[in-house]
Amino acid sequence: MQRILMAAALLVGTASAADLRIYPSFTEVREPVRATGTTLTVTLPEAAWAGLIPGTLDLDGLNFTSAVQRQEANWLASLEGKTVYLRGEDGTQEPVTLVRARDLLVRDAQGRYRTARYEDLAFDVAPPLNPLSPSQTLTFTLPGPGTGTLSYLTRAVTWSPRYTLKASATGAQLSALADIRNGTDLAYDVRSTELYAGDVNVQGGPPLPAPVAFESRATAADALGNAAPKINTLGELRGLYRYALSAPFTLPANSVVTLPFLTPKLTAFERYAGLNTYFTPQNSSGTLSRFYRLKADERLPGGPLTVREEGRIVGQTTISETAKGAEVEFSLGDDPDVRFERAVQTNVNQRNAQGNPVRTTYRVTYTFENGKDRPVRAEVTERVGGRRVSIDGVARGQNPAAELRVDIPANGKVTRSFVLVVDNS
Template sequence: MNRILTLALVAALGSASAADLRIYPSFSEVREPVRATGNTLSVTLPEAAWAGLIPGTLDLEGLAFSSAVQRQEANWLASLEGKTVFLKRGEEAAQPVTLIRARDLLVRDAQGRYLTARYEDLSFDVPPPVNPLSPVQTLTFTLPQPGAATLSYLTRAVTWAPRYTLKAGTGGAQLSALADIRNGTDLAYDVKNTELYAGDVEVQGGPPPAPAALEGRVTSTAAADFAAPKINPQGELRGLYRYALSTPFTLPASSVVTLPFLAPKLTQFERYAGLNTYFTPQNTSGTLSRFYRLKADERLPGGAITVREEGRIVGQTTISETAKGVEIEFSLGSDPDVRYTRAVQTVSSERNAQGNVVKTTYRVTYAFESSKDRAVRAEVTEIVGGRRVIIDAAPARQNQAQAELRVDVPAGGKATRSFTVVVDNSNS
C-alpha cells in the first residue's frame, strides 16, 4: 500500500501514520502527523504530490521551525549511474551497458561507444519503483527542538462532488445522492479521518491542473478489504456544509471512490411546461420547456442531477447549493408537445409635450395548445422593465416587475390567458 508521504528523519528512518483528508469541491487539505527525534525533519514527497500542490500551503503545525528548505532530488535512475544496466536493441539479446547519465539516459557499451537509450529498452537487476524517471521533492525543516507536529498542505489533485438522481413516476418522486471522491494522482491515500465540505471556498494558487486519466471507478461495493464508510452530516460551518466518513478508507491512485450520500425526502414535487422570458411588444410564438420544481427536507450541496421518468433518463442538469426547504427549479429542454402563441395589443399610449411616448398600456394574450394525452400545467413568467410598472392593476416594485400566468391545458386541447401591463416612464 502506497503512503502519501515518505518521511525520513535525519537520526533514523520513521514511518508515517495514516493521513487525514479535508476534501473540498476544488481542492483538499492533507494532514499527516509527524515526529522529529532531532533538530532536523526531512519530508520527501513524490513528484506526483507536488504536481497538484498549491504553492505556499505547506505548513508544520504544532512545532516551531527556524527555516524550511525545499529542493528537487534526483530520480531513481541517478542511483544507478556508473553501474551496469541492460540494453536491448532490435532483435538482439539485451547487452550489458554502463549508465553514464540518468538525466538523458546516456549509456556506454562494451566497445566504449556512447549512445542515448530509451527507457523502455532498458532492464535492470533490481525492480524499479513506480515512476522511476520522476524526481522527488524534499522539504527540510530546521527545528529548535524535537517533538510531534502535523504536516499539512493543500492539493488540487483530490476533490469531491455530489451527484443526484431524481426518480419520478405516476406515484411521486424520490431524490437520492452519491458522493464521488476523486484522486487525480498516481498516489494511493490511506485515510484515517475524512471530512467533506460543500460550499463556495476560494483558495489562491491558480487554476486546478488538467484532470488525470482515471484507470477506473471504485465503488463502495468493490472494496472487499474494509467496511464501506458511511457519510454522516456534521452540521454547518460558517456557511459550509460539513460531512464526515464514519470509518478509515483507502483512496486508490488515479481513481474515483463513490459512496452513498444523501436520501432526502421531497416535501414538494411538480412537473410543468414553462417559459421564462422578458417582456417585448412584439408578437412571439414557440414551445414551452420541461420544468421541475421541488423542495427537500435537508440542505443539498450543489451538483449534477439526473432525472429519470419511469426508469428512463429524460435529462441532466446541475443544481446550486440549496438550504433546507428552499425551492429548486430547473429545466431539461424544450417540450415540442406544448406550444404557445403570444399576441400583444397596444391598448393606449400617452405622450409628453415633446411628443415622446411616456406611458403605454399593453394587453398580452397567451394561447396554449397541447398534443399530449394528459393535462399539463403551463406556467409563464415575464420580466417587465420600466420606471413604474403596473400589471393587472397591481403596482409592482420600481424598475422591474414580474407577470405570471398559470393555466392547466387539457389533453389534446387549448387554453388562453391574458394580462395587462402598464409601463410608465414619465417623470410625474
Template sequence: MNKHILLLLAAVTLASASAQSAVTATSGVLNTDLRLYQDFAEVRTPITSSGTRLDIMWPQSAWSGLIRESLNLEGLPYKQAVHRRGENWLRGLEGRPLTLLEDGQKQTVTLVRADDVLIRDVDGMYRRVNLADLAFPEVPPGRASEPLMVTSFDLEGAGSGTLTYLTHSLSWTPRYTLTVDSGGTPLLSALADITNGTNLAYQVAGTELLAGDVSLVTSYVSGFDPSRVTQATFASGEYAAAPANISARESLNGIYRYALTEALSLPAESTVTLPFMQPGLSEFESYAGLERGFNPSNDSGVLNRMYRFKADLPLPGGNLTVREGNRLTGQTRIRETAPGQPVDFILGRDPDVSYDRTVKMLAESRVSRTYQVTYLLESAKKTAVKVELTENTYNDRVTLSGEGVTKQGGSAQIKLELPAEGKVTRTFKVVIPQ
C-alpha cells in the same frame, strides 16, 4: 543533526533516523486526514522528528497540484522552508552496474547518465537504451525517471506536529439522480465522487467532505493542469470495494460538512464513488413553463420542461440527472440549497406545448403606458399538463391585472392546467409608469 527524508508514496508518516539515513513512507498507515472540497483538498499528516532537518520529497504528480504557499508544519516550529528540484530514483544508480536485456541476450552495463538512459556496454561503447530494457537489483518506483521536488524544513528543534497543505489534485463532488416513476412519484438519490489525480495511494483515517462557496486566493499553482487530473481520473476506473457510511455534521458558517465513518482507501489516479444520501422530497412538480422579460412586440414559441421540488436535507451543489419512465430526460446542475428551500430547474424545450403572444397598446400618457398582453397556449399532449408563465417588467411600480394573474414584485405570474390536445387563452393588462 539528524536528517529525515520523507517520500510521499501513500499516507505519510515520519520516524526517527540517524544522520544521513532515509525514512520512506509505506502504504497501510492510517494516519492521514483529508478535508475534501469540491475544487481542492487539505491534507493533514502527523509527523515526529528527532532532529533539526526535515526533507519532503514530492513526486511530480503531487507537486503539480500543490498550492505551495499553503504548506506548513503546525506545532513544529521551523526557521525556513526551501523548495527545490531533487534527483529522481534512477539518477541514484548512475555509475552502478545494471543488467541490459537486449535481443534475447543479457549483459552487464554501467548506467552513465539517468536523464537520457545513457549506458556504457561491455565493449566500452556509450549508447542510449530504453529504460524498459534495463533490469534492476531492487524494485523501482512507478516513475523511476520522474524528477522529485524537495521541500526542506530547518527545524528549531525536535518534536511532533502536523504537516498540512492544500492541493488541487484531490477533490470531491456529489452527483444526483432524480427518478420519476410512471405514477409521478419522485425519488432523489446521491453519490459522492472522490477524485485522486496523483500517483499517490492514500490510506485515510479521517475524511471530511465540505461543500459551499469556498474560494482560494493563491499567487501561483505549481504547474497544475486540470485536464491532466480529469484524464487520470476517468482513465483508471477504480472504485471502492464496499460502500462507506457518510454522516452529516453541523454546518460551518454556510459550509455543509459530511464525514466518512470508516477509513477510506483512495487508489492512485482514481475516482472512488460512495453512496451519499437519499433526501426526502416534497412539493414535487413537473410542468411546462416560460420565464421572460416584457416586450411590446408580438412573438411565438414553445415552453420549457421545468421541474421543482424541496428536499428535507441540505443539498451540496452538483450535477443532476433526471430519469422518467426509466429513460434519461436530461441533466442540469443545482447549487447549494438549504433544507426546505425550492430547487427549480429547466431541462430543455417542450415542443408539445406552444404559445402565441400578442401585445396591444391601449393607452399612452405622460405618466404611463398601458398594454394588453394575450397568450394563446396549445398542447399536443395526450394528457393535461400544468403550465406556469412568468413575465417580468423589472419595475416594482408597474400595475398588473387580469384573470388568473398574480403580481410578484414587477412580475406577472399565471398558473393553469392546459387540457389534453387543448387550447387556453389568458389576457392581462400592464400599466408601466413613464
C-alpha cells in the same frame, strides 16, 4: 504516500495514516510526524508535489527555525556508473554502463556512448513507480524532538456530489452519490475524512484534470472487509456544509471512489410546462419548456442532477448550493407537445411634447395548446421594464414580472390574458 525521514536516521515506511479534509477543488492533507532529533525531513514524490498548492506546507505542533526545499535526483541516478542492460534491434540485450541518468546516456563495452530510451533498458532490480520522476524534500530545523502534524493543500484530491431524481406518476425520490477523486499516482490510507461543500477559494493555480472516471466502491469496500464508510452530516460551518466519513478507507491512486451520500425527503415536487421571458410588444409563438420544481428537507451541495422518468433518463442539469427547504427549479428543454401563441394589443395613452409614448397600455393574450393525452400545468413569467408598471390594475413598481398560471386539458386549448400599463414619464 509520503516517506518521512527523521533526524540522521533514514526511516522509510509504508503509506502513513492521514486525515483528509476534502473540498470541491482542493484537499487539506494532515499527517502525524515525529522528530527524534533537531531535523525533520519530509520527502514528497514528484506526483504529490505537482498538485501541491505553493506556500501551504506547514508544520503544526512543532516549532521550527528554518525550512529548506530542494529537488532530489530520480531513482535512475542511483544507478549511474553501474551496469544496466540495453535491448538491441534484434531483441538481444547487451550490458552497458549508465553514465548519466538525466538523459539516459550509456557506454557500451567498446567505450562508445549513446543515448538510450528508458523502455529499452533492463535492470537487475525492480524499479519503483515512476522511476524517471524526481522527488522533493523539505527539511525542517527544529529546536528539539517532538511530535506534530504535517499539513498541506493539494489540487490532486477533490470531491463532488451527483444527484439522481427518480420521478413517476406517484411522486419522486432524490438521492445522491459522492465522488472522491485522487488524480495522483499515490494511494492514501485515510484515517479520518471530512467533506466540505460551499464556496471556498484558495490561491495557487487551477485544479488538476480529473482522472478517468470510474466507480471504485468495490476497491474501498475490499480494503475494509466489505464495510465501506458511510457519510454523516455534521452541520454548517460558517456557510459551508460539512460531512464526515464514518470509518477509515483507502483512496487508491488515479481513482474515483464513489459512496452513497444523501437521500433527502422531498417536501414538494411539481412538473410543469414553463416559459421565462422578457416582455416585448411583438407577437410571438413557440413551445414551452419542461420544468421541474422541488424542495428537500436537507441542505443540498451543488452538483450535477440526472432526471429519470419511469426509469429512463429525460435530462440532466446542475443545481447550485441550496439551503434546507429552499426551492430548486430547472428546465430540461423544450416540450414540443405544448405550444403557445402570443398576441399583443397596444394602446398609447400619453405622449410627451416630442410625440414619443410615455404611458402605454398592453393587452397580452396567450393561447396554449396541449397535444398530450393528459392535462398539463403551464406557467408563464414575463419580466417587464419600466419606471412604473401596473399589472391587471395593480401597481407593481419598477421592473416587475407578469405571471400566468393555467391548467391545459388533454388535447385542449386555453386562452388567458393580462393587461400591462407601463409609465415612463
